[in-house]
Amino acid sequence: MKLVVAGSTGFVGTEVIRQAVSHPSVNTIVALARRPTPAPENAGPGADVSKIKSVVCEDFENYPESVKKEIAGADACIWLIAITPGKLKTMPFEQTRKICLDYTAKGLEAMAATSNKPFRFIYTSGAKAERDQSKKPWILGDYSLMRGQVESHVLNYAKQSAGAVQACITRPGIISAPGRMGIGMTVLSTIGRSIIGLPKVEVSEIATTMIEQAVNGIEKETLLNEDLVRIGQKTLAEQGKSS
Template sequence: MKLIVTGATGFVGTEVIRQALRNPAVTSVVALTRKPIQPSNTGTTKLQSVVLEDWTSPYPEASKTPPALADYLLMRGRVENVILDFAKNTPDIQVTVTKPGGIDSPNRPIRATASPAMQAIYVKFADTPIMHVSELAAAMIDQCLNGITKDPLWAKDIMDIGKRVLGEEDYLR
């Protein structure tokens, strides 16, 4: 299976790339990035980095500005909409949107590094689970390989899938 990863140099995208390159069922990984990337210590030729230069176009004036993380959320929404529209017109493409909530990792403990604005968001959405980035990446890859089970894919579903498919050795340490 060929996997296309947007946001491949970001926090979650990096983990998706790491797991996809280790997964024998994934035959090719295309990383859409702002800068070229190389897999670390994998020696694989499965990864192709496609650099997209125009990430700076302004958002439409009609967009509402979210109270926190405005640039990120607007960019994410725009990318999600473009990908969902593309998939509607392409029968061989399946997509879903993940709604993970909080994402943690050994190098980026979510509560310890959160800005005051993010702390306020966690308080507001206190019942939102916090998952390990490896669980999120594993669930995303599993949905690509085995078919999308839900759309959107909410935090509890992501965590259930991730824990089911990951081995202890697969977690980012």
């Protein structure tokens, strides 16, 4: 299958690419990002890094023909482009909305136009995203509502596609990478978990789960943190690996 990983240069994207190069059902990986995607480190035995096609996109609102050609005929996409809460202060909120909402909507539309059917779109959201726009959460209110809007858009797009697009929303809490996180990330993770009450999933577990859903089909429309841990741990155990 041909898998697009959008946001392949990020924290989760790097792990998805690392695992996908060893997946026997994934033949082509389009690593889509605003800068080149490096070859994964520690890919392990059986990895085939020649499956990776690094594709740099300079305009995520209006895909150039050269990018459209690379994403054509995709079977699935794992979408990871977003501004995380820790980076919210680096830009105006309207910019964050454009990157999180508009880029996702345009990316889904561009890929679905030339994809194989059914096309599986795995969207990475967050545990506190709120789809009900009348319920503003007490913390990160506008951000959580906006991420909920993205979820609703993706799900509605799939519903209106009459089966051509199948969507899955993943809702991780804190994503951890034991032994690979710096002190800053560890502190943020601890604060997030204790004050906001966020559950935790390991990056290897969520990456495995998303690849599994893309390759073998979507278990359910929305995968909560506990589902990501459950599916990830089960699949890793079946592969003879641990998280």
